[in-house]
Amino acid sequence: MNDFLLRMKSLLGDEFDEFLKFYNSDDFIKGLRVNTLKCLPEKLCSLLDFELKKTPFCDEGFYIPSDVKSIGNNPLHHAGAFYVQEPSATSAVTMLDVHEGDYVLDLCAAPGGKSTQIGAKLNGTGLLWSNEIVRNRANILLSNIERMGISNAVVSNCRPDELCKRLENRFDRILVDAPCSGEGMFRKNDAEREWSIEHVKSCAARQLLILNSAKDALKNGGYMVYSTCTFSKEENEGVISRFLTENPDFELVDSGVTFGRPTLDYARRIFPMDGGEGHFAAKLHKKGEQYSNYSIPKKNNKIDSKILDFYDSIFIDRPFGENIEVIKDKIIVLPQNYNFDVKGLQILRAGVILGEIVKNRIEPHHSAFTTAKKENCKSAVNFDVNSKEIAAYLHGEEIAVSQDVKGYTAVCVNGITTGFGKASNSRLKNKYPKGLRILR
Template sequence: MNLPENFISQMQHLLGVEEYQAFAESLEKEAPTAIRLNPHKQLSTETLFGQELEAVKWNADGHYLAQRPIFTLDPAFHAGAYYVQEASSMFVAEAIKQTLDLKQPLKVLDLCAAPGGKTTLLASMLNENSLLVANEVIKSRIAPLKENLEKWGFPNYIVSNHDPEELIDLEGFFDLVLTDAPCSGEGLFRKDPKARNEWSVDSVQLCSARQKRILQAAAMLVAPNGYLCYSTCTYNEKENQENAKWLTQTADFEEVKLNIPADWQVVEKGMGYQFFPHRTKGEGFYLAVFKKTQGAKTEARGKIKFNRLPQRKVELLKKWLEKPENFEFYEKPEGSIVAIPAKLTNEYATLFRTLQKRSSGFEIGQFKGEDFIPSHDLALSTAISPKLPAIELSKEDALKFLKKEHINIENAQNGWLLTRYQGLNLGFIKVIGDRMNNYLPKEWRIRMDIPE
């Protein structure tokens, strides 16, 4: 592998010449494939892909695969039963587990969220009274982020499209801000050869400066006694330790030390923790956690400006949700019904008032007259009622459904049916006599050919 000369010098300085050799050799090996299971969607791992799985030490839901399958052709992937995620980055869960009381209702922001790997990880950990905001500044990355969150099924989320500095009115609002900052991508050299060609000393300097700007904005958003989690997929000290030290020198934060078992082979730095591919089974990754010692706090208050759904229509909705009493229902001007957790209406109102470019959260469908048309978000949500009529599909028919092709359903009752694969919801169909309408969103359909 051709590595930039300045990168080689940098890593030899970081590791020493002898250990650098082991590091360089690890970059010649195939990157491991790992998945993280959705703890709220049951999936048997005994026969998953016909492989024996190896556990990721720092995440109970994480598993390595011996071979990389074609995930597009697995209906369980489309159902949100797991996320394909680089193993080292799953360490975020351990850091949060050691830092926050996850039994408490939390307001959490993933500041640089797309495509959603760490966002769905956060969603796995939060309880039903917590709120998750997934923000992404690049507009073209919003659609895949929202799709991944919908698949995961956590209903208490908002997706926003703001530059971090535009969020200043939410000063001190969040109990946790995760900042997985854009970086020079040194940890991706094995997986993405383009990252090597784009790397330079100047790019490291530019990334470090941009990260400081993002961190400065992130720091303002953390509530007193709240936490900021900073991560990159790179190795150099300018983007990692130096930025971590800069944060503690310029804002009211102190580093939080974690308890890391020695056999994980994670390297504790002056500030933060570093993964190296020759030590751990994963890619390059850096993480540091900080606690805010003082500062201003924004209290959640306000009124949601959407129209409340009339009670007679609320009654019609109740059968669609497992715990309808946990939500309040509002109708947007264009007709979409938003289900907002009853205990979080003030928090949502604050966010709706502040975030000009954002989703409205869990949109469960819309009414056409007195008929309710359920959304795909509802189909994949963990909040959906398990008692709705459903039909179990074979893998062949599940893939046909996901390609929006016709599937034969004999003796099916008229009306709405959930399609399922191995007990996992895939989406809605509506049966009208001998006709079946597939309500999978067009943009979600599988486009690749399915082997015979």
């Protein structure tokens, strides 16, 4: 038996044999989370051709049958109706208990499973700040935030210490889904061959550093969830115990959930026997009274009437608000609550790109259409998830539309915005970004 399994045996005692059954099987536990910004669970269940079964870890989480293949190519996935997410990975945001209006920082956010879950909970209110230290992973995070239609997010590519010093006392809730030794993923990718106690210890040290950075950005009275997808006690319990010793102004609190099993009284561990591949999460409270969010002075910046005309020519009721700024060639609608001094920080996106200025003209941006609801689009075409038209659109082809559809037009799958095209003479020119298209 290898060192990893020996440790699991001592951790699990009588339950080890049950764990081994999962470990030795090729069928791993698969799931998805419905994105309530774009679709309700009942609607998704009625549109997919396989059965969804609820998980215990979050209201929007479902198991999918292990033989379901290529779900990422489903048009509803392209439309952001759901996020493919290992079921127990949704537990940490449930424990964070985000409320509408909260300012939430997700410090280790790529590829964005938990950030997009937080974004749905905020439902366009408050602010989501998603940070990822690795640049190419931050780009993937951004693309998922766009696909899931989150209008009130900031995506940054910063070191946690640099970022949190600049954002001192600004957040009601912080998630630290820390880089870890990933033991909960071993069954999937045989990474246990790379397992070593030195790696576990270096992950634990790095996690403590990240938590000690994150604490500065949390308001007094705020809550922080630390989570990993590993089983080792040097990470998880070890990191939480050391953090609490070093920071007496923090306490471990009961998150009120019943999934998985308790550890350190209030933290939760999830093993495959509990219905997920494996997760650990602990909720911390920063003592003190919580003060309310800064009131945002209404900006009186004069917006060029050409920009407003463009906005109104494509969307109804200015769905992303009017906090508009032109940065280089991009017209950006910033989140309403974006009042941060970001000089020197690597910000990839704040809010929604409404359009780009190309040779004195304004062209709409893909993310504006994925974020708007169909009802807010002046022109929209709608196709069924199984239609040949939506398949053609996602492949990058031109599609036939009725004669009366004209100009920039949202393309929807069963009423959910996926992208856009430009219509004339009964044809819709494809504007689905090349990097997102399904290859033949």
